[in-house]
Structures are given as structure tokens and as C-alpha cells.
Amino acid sequence: MNLTLVLKVTAILLLVISGFMLAPILVAVYYAELDMLPAFVLPIVGVGIVCGGLLLFVRGRNGELSTRSGFFLVTLSWLSAAAVGAIPFVISQTIPSYIDAFFETMSGFTTTGATILTDIEALPKSILFWRSLTHWLGGMGIIVLTVAILPLLGVSGLQLMRAEAPGPSVDRLTPKITETAKILWLIYLGLTVLETALLMFGGLSLYEALTHTFGTLATGGFSPKAASVGHYTSAYVHIVITVFMMGAGINFILYYRLLKGQFSIIRRNTEVKAYLGIFAVASLIIAAALYGRTYAGFGESLRFAGFQAASILTTTGYATADFATWPQLAQVVLFILMFIGGSAGSTGGGMKVIRIVTAVKQGFNEMRYLIHPRGVFAIRLNGVPVRKDVVYNITGLVFLYLFLLLFTTLFVAIGGHNILTSVSTALVTLGNIGPGFGRIGPVENYGFYQPYIKVYLSLIMMVGRLEVYTVLVLLTPAFWKR
Amino acid sequence: MNLTLVLKVTAILLLVISGFMLAPILVAVYYAELDMLPAFVLPIVGVGIVCGGLLLFVRGRNGELSTRSGFFLVTLSWLSAAAVGAIPFVISQTIPSYIDAFFETMSGFTTTGATILTDIEALPKSILFWRSLTHWLGGMGIIVLTVAILPLLGVSGLQLMRAEAPGPSVDRLTPKITETAKILWLIYLGLTVLETALLMFGGLSLYEALTHTFGTLATGGFSPKAASVGHYTSAYVHIVITVFMMGAGINFILYYRLLKGQFSIIRRNTEVKAYLGIFAVASLIIAAALYGRTYAGFGESLRFAGFQAASILTTTGYATADFATWPQLAQVVLFILMFIGGSAGSTGGGMKVIRIVTAVKQGFNEMRYLIHPRGVFAIRLNGVPVRKDVVYNITGLVFLYLFLLLFTTLFVAIGGHNILTSVSTALVTLGNIGPGFGRIGPVENYGFYQPYIKVYLSLIMMVGRLEVYTVLVLLTPAFWKR
Numbered sequence: 001m002n003l004t005l006v007l008k009v010t011a012i013l014l015l016v017i018s019g020f021m022l023a024p025i026l027v028a029v030y031y032a033e034l035d036m037l038p039a040f041v042l043p044i045v046g047v048g049i050v051c052g053g054l055l056l057f058v059r060g061r062n063g064e065l066s067t068r069s070g071f072f073l074v075t076l077s078w079l080s081a082a083a084v085g086a087i088p089f090v091i092s093q094t095i096p097s098y099i100d101a102f103f104e105t106m107s108g109f110t111t112t113g114a115t116i117l118t119d120i121e122a123l124p125k126s127i128l129f130w131r132s133l134t135h136w137l138g139g140m141g142i143i144v145l146t147v148a149i150l151p152l153l154g155v156s157g158l159q160l161m162r163a164e165a166p167g168p169s170v171d172r173l174t175p176k177i178t179e180t181a182k183i184l185w186l187i188y189l190g191l192t193v194l195e196t197a198l199l200m201f202g203g204l205s206l207y208e209a210l211t212h213t214f215g216t217l218a219t220g221g222f223s224p225k226a227a228s229v230g231h232y233t234s235a236y237v238h239i240v241i242t243v244f245m246m247g248a249g250i251n252f253i254l255y256y257r258l259l260k261g262q263f264s265i266i267r268r269n270t271e272v273k274a275y276l277g278i279f280a281v282a283s284l285i286i287a288a289a290l291y292g293r294t295y296a297g298f299g300e301s302l303r304f305a306g307f308q309a310a311s312i313l314t315t316t317g318y319a320t321a322d323f324a325t326w327p328q329l330a331q332v333v334l335f336i337l338m339f340i341g342g343s344a345g346s347t348g349g350g351m352k353v354i355r356i357v358t359a360v361k362q363g364f365n366e367m368r369y370l371i372h373p374r375g376v377f378a379i380r381l382n383g384v385p386v387r388k389d390v391v392y393n394i395t396g397l398v399f400l401y402l403f404l405l406l407f408t409t410l411f412v413a414i415g416g417h418n419i420l421t422s423v424s425t426a427l428v429t430l431g432n433i434g435p436g437f438g439r440i441g442p443v444e445n446y447g448f449y450q451p452y453i454k455v456y457l458s459l460i461m462m463v464g465r466l467e468v469y470t471v472l473v474l475l476t477p478a479f480w481k482r
Numbered sequence: 483m484n485l486t487l488v489l490k491v492t493a494i495l496l497l498v499i500s501g502f503m504l505a506p507i508l509v510a511v512y513y514a515e516l517d518m519l520p521a522f523v524l525p526i527v528g529v530g531i532v533c534g535g536l537l538l539f540v541r542g543r544n545g546e547l548s549t550r551s552g553f554f555l556v557t558l559s560w561l562s563a564a565a566v567g568a569i570p571f572v573i574s575q576t577i578p579s580y581i582d583a584f585f586e587t588m589s590g591f592t593t594t595g596a597t598i599l600t601d602i603e604a605l606p607k608s609i610l611f612w613r614s615l616t617h618w619l620g621g622m623g624i625i626v627l628t629v630a631i632l633p634l635l636g637v638s639g640l641q642l643m644r645a646e647a648p649g650p651s652v653d654r655l656t657p658k659i660t661e662t663a664k665i666l667w668l669i670y671l672g673l674t675v676l677e678t679a680l681l682m683f684g685g686l687s688l689y690e691a692l693t694h695t696f697g698t699l700a701t702g703g704f705s706p707k708a709a710s711v712g713h714y715t716s717a718y719v720h721i722v723i724t725v726f727m728m729g730a731g732i733n734f735i736l737y738y739r740l741l742k743g744q745f746s747i748i749r750r751n752t753e754v755k756a757y758l759g760i761f762a763v764a765s766l767i768i769a770a771a772l773y774g775r776t777y778a779g780f781g782e783s784l785r786f787a788g789f790q791a792a793s794i795l796t797t798t799g800y801a802t803a804d805f806a807t808w809p810q811l812a813q814v815v816l817f818i819l820m821f822i823g824g825s826a827g828s829t830g831g832g833m834k835v836i837r838i839v840t841a842v843k844q845g846f847n848e849m850r851y852l853i854h855p856r857g858v859f860a861i862r863l864n865g866v867p868v869r870k871d872v873v874y875n876i877t878g879l880v881f882l883y884l885f886l887l888l889f890t891t892l893f894v895a896i897g898g899h900n901i902l903t904s905v906s907t908a909l910v911t912l913g914n915i916g917p918g919f920g921r922i923g924p925v926e927n928y929g930f931y932q933p934y935i936k937v938y939l940s941l942i943m944m945v946g947r948l949e950v951y952t953v954l955v956l957l958t959p960a961f962w963k964r
């Protein structure tokens with residue numbers, strides 16, 4: 001393990017993150033929230049001194065970043081980002097408990113959107129801006145992670161993406177990959193500008209447009225409004241956010257391909273087709289359940305249905321209505337969507353559409369052997385057969401994910417919470433969704449959980465965000481053996 | 483497809499089943515329920531004429547039973563058994579609706595134990611005896627199915643058992659297999675006599691002892707008492723039934739081995755160890771949750787906890803208490819047990835312990851490749867590495883099972899039922915458990931479901947009971963292609 005290099009990269013990351021705290025400072029100045037300034041200035045100075053000093057100390061020493069170091073670095077960077085990102089909440093006393101602040105920040109960086117806050121709109125705008133900004137930074141981190149780092153570490157399902165990506169080397173971070181990452185960031189930035197502009201066109205202030213855009217593109221879900229996107233009654237705003245949520249849940253490499261004019265690759269993409277298909281079917285079922293009961297018109301029903309289906313499928317977690325009061329069928333469809341998630345290589349969380357598709361295909365594929373025991377059958381994705389070891393790897397991840405879901409359900413239940421609350425807490429934290437059912441419904445929050453459950457859930461959000469394996473591998477004895 | 487042979491075997495089966503209707507006739511005579519006699523005599527005569535005639539017609543024609551015919555036969559036999567077994571309920575007007583009677587009988591033959599009856603104790607004893615007897619016959623059917631038929635058809639997870647079984651031929655039903663099946667039936671019969679005697683020793687009448695034994699050994703769960711086993715306050719009765727439920731959830735081949743003195747095979751058996759381990763851990767957690775709250779003493783808490791854990795894990799579904807009123811943690815543990823099930827080769831249903839163990843091991847195994855990408859790692863069961871294609875097959879089945887769980891949840895929700903009710907209905911019907919949570923809790927019943935949901939659930943119980951693949955393969959176009 002190259003600890004020096006790991007610390008060096010972490011220090012750089014923390015400097016970048018604290019650098020981004022300049023943004024909420026601007027907001028604080030603009031909205032005359034001058035008492036909020038220390039909350040951001042102090043961590044900037046503190047991180048600057050500690051991490052800057054560390055960098056001076058280890059200057060020049062580089063060496064190889066081994067696979068092991070890579071895993072360690074990824075987990076350490078998310079942990080330390082949340083640890084540092086929580087500081088402004090505590091200093092400003094907007095979230096006095098550090099555990100609560102850590103939960104909120106981890107929820108931000110993992111683009112989960114689960115909140116412990118009870119009265120969001122009472123908070124200063126600069127603090128809420130920082131809260132939403134953690135989403136945006138986390139989403140950016142996920143893009144570089146899934147495109148540039150995880151494939152090198154061999155983490156499940158992303159080998160599939162690798163086949164799609166423009167030929168990154170399996171061995172080391174090549175200039176070509178950093179090049180790709182840069183282009184993807186530009187796409188992310190471009191989408192940010194576009195959505196912000198469209199939302200401002202719909203009547204939102206720059207501050208409101210930006211915070212909601214951060215939550216959308218990162219598939220995060222934090223809103224500075226207590227009623228989430230439901231605060232806005234404009235159908236235009238709902239539709240813009242629906243479209244951008246769906247866009248954020250698509251593999252970003254496909255945008256790159258789109259820009260290069262390679263439309264055939266998108267047409268052949270199994271995951272995109274399944275993703276859009278699931279969205280369409282779910283929206284229609286929910287709309288049918290809402291129509292004539294919750295909303296009078298079918299168009300209106302479809303708008304609310306589509307928004308919520310997109311929000312849950314992409315693991316964003318925004319709400320335009322309290323779906324916990326919707327007809328049972330609509331709720332069950334949303335519940336089932338919680339098992340799926342966005343696309344691999346997107347900012348969406350969950351198990352990911354591609355893994356679900358592979359798992360279901362694997363289930364049906366095995367039936368062919370019953371009829372033709374001596375046959376050879378392969379699963380096809382994007383029109384080509386998938387190597388058995390890749391399928392094997394994906395199934396392993398799906399099982400670990402399900403195992404963690406049950407374990408988390410049990411862990412939450414130890415605190416005395418009921419089945420629906422425990423199960424949906426597991427689903428929406430591991431899947432980075434945010435709101436669920438029971439006591440963590442769309443108009444509720446996580447504030448009531450015991451501190452030890454908040455700590456556990458903070459870690460589970462990270463485990464889900466980092467594709468499970470990345471974190472769990474650190475817990476195996478084999479990892480630490482020479 | 484050799485349809486003649488399929489019809490012939492089905493006809494013999496129906497003759498055997500109608501022959502068993504002589505037993506409730508004895509009960510009816512003994513308890514002077516003479517108005518119940520037509521309910522059993524008519525189907526005996528009817529089946530005798532129809533099936534006897536069919537057999538005379540196809541006499542002499544035999545030929546090969548191909549794999550396809552095998553699958554068709556298995557599904558057809560469960561369907562027709564339930565169709566015929568439902569007749570006494572309708573003729574006696576104890577269950578006037580044929581759909582309800584079919585549901586109840588399918589629940590019996592699949593050893594599920596889900597009931598549509600609202601006032602059980604108001605029913606004649608002969609009818610309740612027949613209801614319990616369907617469990618016992620279904621359990622017997624499952625033993626011959628898992629030991630003699632499914633391994634020949636190559637259905638998932640049972641290859642593992644095949645390695646344990648005393649060398650059955652992979653190609654055809656050999657005398658050796660029928661020999662094994664006979665021995666296993668003798669064990670089943672021996673356990674039946676033993677449990678009946680022990681329960682009578684505890685003060686139950688022969689009728690009560692037999693019906694509860696049928697429900698126990700088949701891991702069924704039908705009780706002629708409204709309060710299920712909770713009707714009896716005797717700790718002795720609870721413990722006897724707990725022990726026999728656990729016994730019924732163990733691979734019956736291990737009893738065969740035990741009789742032959744091959745203890746080392748049992749000691750090395752991964753599934754038995756995991757099964758007992760899960761039972762012990764679940765019982766202790768539930769007991770801890772109950773202790774001091776629901777029950778004053780720890781011994782009493784452990785007894786109720788152990789009974790319910792055994793009942794759910796083995797997919798029996800008996801209850802000594804209304805666990806829906808237990809502390810949340812206890813409920814969540816039971817909920818998680820619903821995902822597991824008994825052992826392969828037992829009368830227990832569910833996904834089966836061995837498949838869960840394989841899936842979890844597969845999840846953790848893949849992590850080793852992250853650390854040593856060029857390594858070769860195998861999953862070990864019973865101390866030996868498992869072939870990849872077997873693991874592949876098992877993972878396929880687990881995925882189909884999970885897919886069916888979600889699909890069934892959605893289907894039930896279409897009827898307007900809430901998340902907890904829909905999810906637990908899917909779990910306890912596909913898993914052949916019986917009672918669940920929400921509106922189908924231990925003191926509730928399935929009577930309120932819409933007829934179309936009852937029909938669907940009847941089929942899903944069958945799909946679960948017949949190891950999913952066996953039935954689903956009939957729905958693939960490839961199955962019907964020449």
C-alpha cells in the first residue's frame with residue numbers, strides 16, 4: 001500500500017472541496033448572511049493549513065498507485081470529504097450535532113438526499129447552497145470514479161462500460177482516460193448551465209435554479225424548499241426537472257458518443273432501452289392508479305407519475321407530491337423501482353439497470369439448459385454475448401447488495417423501527433435515493449433515528465455509492481495481507 | 483412429448499389421491515358427520531370412472547418419458563391434484579366457491595398453509611382432516627419429486643443433492659432411485675407415527691395429533707384450530723412441534739445417511755450447519771426482543787421465539803402467538819427468514835438455505851478477484867469446490883425467484899392492497915409459508931382477496947413449490963418447439 005500517495009491525493013481532494021466553499025461565501029455575501037462567513041472561512045483556512053502542510057511534506061514522492069491503494073483511496077476520499085464538508089453545518093450551528101452534520105453531508109456527497117433537517121426553509125441560504133453543492137461535487141466525483149477509477153480496479157458491471165468507453169487501458173490511468181473524464185465533466189457542466197437557464201426561464205431565481213439543478217444532475221434530491229419540487233406549481237418546472245433527472249440517470253459515455261455522432265451505439269444499448277422502458281411502464285401504471293382518484297386529468301396524473309417514477313428510478317428523491325398518500329398500486333410501483341436504480345456510468349445509484357437486466361436474463365437463460373442440457377447459451381447485451389466471468393461478477397454484486405439490504409433492514413429494526421420503515425430505509429440509503437416509505441416518507445426526515453443508526457446509515461450510503469465491492473473489500477482479511 | 487404416458491401417470495396419481503379420500507370418510511363415520519359422505523364418495527367414484535377408463539384405454543402403451551414430458555407431467559399433476567382435491571369442499575358447501583376451494587387445496591398440496599377460511603372450527607372434522615391430509619400427500623409428493631424426478635430434469639440446486647444421494651442415474655428413473663424414494667417415504671411415515679404418538683402423549687386426540695402432524699412434517703401449517711398451535715398452552719406440545727418442524731426442514735437424504743451410520747457426511751454438510759445456525763441466531767434475537775416485553779421469562783420468550791422462527795424458516799406457518807403484535811425487531815427477523823426457507827430435499831419451501839448460502843458465498847468470492855485479479859477461486863460446499871455451472875444455475879434460479887417476488891407484489895397491489903400486504907403475500911405464497919404481515923397476518927386469512935388474485939396466488943404457490951424452473955419452462959416458446 002502506497003500510503004503517501006493515498007494521503008497526497010486525499011489532501012488535494014480536500015483542498016479542492018474546501019476551495020468550493022468559496023461559492024457559499026459568495027451566496028452569504030449576496031444575501032447578507034455575514035454571520036455565516038466563519039462557517040466557511042474557518043474550514044478553508046484549517047484544511048489549507050493541514051492539507052497544504054501535508055502536501056509540502058510529501059512533495060516529490062509519488063510512485064505507483066496499486067489496486068489496493070486505489071480501493072483505500074476511494075473510500076478514504078468519500079469519508080474525508082464528508083468529514084470536512086460537515087464542518088460548516090456545525091460551526092454555523094445550523095446542525096449542532098456532528099453526527100447529524102456528517103449524515104447530512106455524506107447524504108450530499110453520495111447524492112442520496114436523505115435529510116435529518118426538520119425545518120429546511122429556516123436555514124440560511126448560504127448553508128443550503130453548500131448542502132446542494134455537495135450533491136453536485138459528489139456527482140462529479142462519481143463520474144470520474146465510474147469512468148476512470150473503478151474500471152481499473154475491476155469493480156463489477158463496469159467492465160461492461162469499459163467495452164463502451166473509448167479504449168481506456170486496463171493497467172493505469174492513461175492520458176486518454178483523463179481526457180475522457182474531462183469531456184464528461186464538460187458535459188456535466190453543460191447540462192448544469194442548460195438546466196439552470198431553463199429553470200430560471202421558468203421563474204426561479206439563480207439561487208433556486210442552481211440548487212435544484214445540483215440536486216437533479218447529481219440525482220441527489222436535496223431541495224432548499226420544504227415541499228421539495230412540489231413547492232413549484234408550474235408544470236413547466238416539473239417537466240424540465242423530470243427530463244433532466246432522466247438525463248442524469250443515463251450513462252454519460254453515451255452523451256460523449258452522441259456528440260461524436262455515433263447514434264448506432266445508443267440504438268444498440270441494452271441498458272438505455274431497458275431504462276427508458278422501465279420508466280415508461282412505471283409512469284403509465286402510476287398514472288393509471290392516480291387518474292380520477294388523486295388527480296382529475298390524465299395529463300396531470302401522468303406528469304406527477306412521470307416525475308416521481310423518474311425521481312425514484314434515477315435515485316434522485318425529489319417529490320412533487322406526498323406519494324405516501326397515493327393509491328397503493330402507485331406506491332408499490334415506486335417501491336419496486338427502488339430496487340433498480342439508474343444506469344451504470346451515470347450519477348444515479350441503486351443496483352443499476354444493467355445489473356438487473358443481466359440478472360433477469362441469467363435467470364431466464366438457465367431455463368434453456370433444462371430443455372437443451374448440452375446447449376451453449378450466452379446472455380447478450382448491446383447485441384453481443386457477455387463473457388461468463390463478467391456475468392459471474394455482476395451476480396456476485398447483486399447478491400452482496402441484497403445481503404446488505406437485509407442486514408441493514410435488521411440493523412435499523414434493532415432501533416425498534418417497523419418493517420416498512422426498516423426495509424425502505426435500507427433500500428433508499430444503500431440505493432442513494434433519499435425518501436422512502438413509513439417514517440421516512442417524502443414529507444418526513446431521518447432526524448428521529450438514533451445516533452448509532454445515523455452513523456451506520458452514513459456508511460451504508462457510502463457503500464452503496466461506491467458500488468459495494470469498493471468498500472467491502474477493505475473489510476476482508478485478504479486485503480490487508482501482504 | 484409423450485402425452486399418452488403423461489396422461490397415464492396423471493390418471494394413476496388422481497386415483498391414488500381419490501383413494502386417500504377414504505381416510506376422511508372414516509373420520510366422517512367416526513364423528514357421525516354422515517352428511518359429509520357424498521363430498522368424498524362422489525369424487526372417488528367420478529375419478530375412478532374417468533381415470534380408470536382412461537387407463538384401460540391407454541393400457542400397454544408406455545414408451546419413454548422425455549425431459550419435456552417430465553416437466554409437463556410435474557406441473558399437470560399438481561394442477562390436477564388441486565383441481566380434484568378441491569371437489570369435497572365444494573360438494574359439502576364448506577367452501578362454496580370453486581376458486582376458493584382450489585386456492586385452499588393448492589395451498590394444501592403445495593404445503594403452503596395459506597387459508598381463505600374465516601371460521602375454521604365451524605367446519606366438519608372430516609373436511610378439516612382432508613384439508614390437513616392434502617399437506618401430508620403434498621409433502622410426500624415433494625420428497626419423490628426432489629429426490630427422484632427433478633434431479634433427472636436438471637432443476638437447479640438439486641444437482642448438489644444428487645452428489646449426496648446414493649448414486650442415482652442421471653439418465654432414467656432406475657430401480658435404485660425408486661428404492662431410495664421408498665426408504666424416504668418410510669422415514670416420512672416413521673416420523674409421522676412418532677410425532678402423532680408424542681402429541682397424543684401430550685393430551686391431543688388422535689384426530690388433533692394426526693392433523694397437526696400432517697401440517698408439521700409437510701411444513702404445511704393448516705391447523706384445525708382457529709388459534710393454530712397457540713390453541714394448546716402446553717409447552718411440551720410447542721416443543722415437540724418445534725423439533726419436528728425443524729426436522730421436516732432438513733434434507734431427508736440425511737436421515738437415510740444417519741440410518742446407515744454415515745455421521746461424517748452430516749457433519750460436513752454445509753446446508754445443515756447454516757440451517758441450524760440461522761435458526762439459532764434468529765431464535766435468540768427474537769427471544770431477546772420478546773424478553774421482558776411480550777413474555778416475562780427468558781425461557782418462555784425463547785420457546786415462543788424458537789417456535790415462530792422454526793415455523794417461518796421451514797415455511798410451515800404455524801403460530802403459537804400473533805407475531806404481528808410482537809416488538810418490531812422480532813417481526814423484522816421473521817420477515818427476513820421469509821426470504822430463506824428450508825433445506826433442499828426437505829418438505830420445506832422457499833429459496834432454500836443452500837441457494838442462499840451459495841449466493842452469499844458467490845458475492846464474497848468475487849471480492850477475492852478484486853485483490854487477486856489472476857487468481858482462481860471456487861465456492862466450497864460440504865468441503866468440496868462446486869462446479870461453476872452449478873453455481874451459475876443456482877444464481878439464475880435466485881434471480882428468477884426475486885423477479886417473481888417483485889412481479890407478484892405488483893400483481894397483488896393491482897388489487898389495491900398496501901405495500902406490506904403485497905410484499906409479504908408474495909413472500910409467503912411463492913415461499914409456501916402461509917401467514918405473513920399486514921392483512922395476511924397470523925390471525926388473518928386470504929378470504930378478502932379478489933378471485934383473480936386468488937387464482938394467481940394458487941399458481942404462484944405451485945410455481946414456488948415446483949422450484950420455479952419446472953413450471954416457468956413450460957411458458958418458454960423453446961419448450962414447445964420441436
